[in-house]
Amino acid sequence: MFFDRYWWGIDNYSWTRWYVEQQKNPSLTALLDNSKFSEYSDALTYPIAGAFTGYLIERFGTEKYVEFYKCSAEKEAKAFEQIFGAQISLLEKDFIAYIKMFNVREEIGKLLMKDTEDSPN
Secondary structure (H helix, E strand, O other), X not given: OOOOOEEOOEEHHHHHHHHHHOXXXXXXXXXXXXXXXXXXXXXXXXXXXXXXXXXHHHHHOHHHHHHHHOOOHHHHHHHHHHHHOOOHHHHHHHHHHHHOOOOOOHHXXXXXXXXXXXXXX
């Protein structure tokens, strides 16, 4: 999702900011857990994952992100802290503050509301 940067024609940061404003965003811990990721709608997980990937790459660089990406699922939480030097919960707060810097135009918010209501999950 990071490389596409868009989901249903709307950029990942707008989706994520809207979910944060609506208090519909799951914790990053839940999204990093492969068994929980699929419990949420793609309309929720893909844009947030894309935005978080962008945040990690911008903050820590591509090399560290690739190093993390190569970790097996069962080692993700521990590897996350080792590679990025912070607990997921602390980076989640920083990520949310980062996302709040982006604006969502009113018409985009209306589209997002409609798209999430029409979503199959």
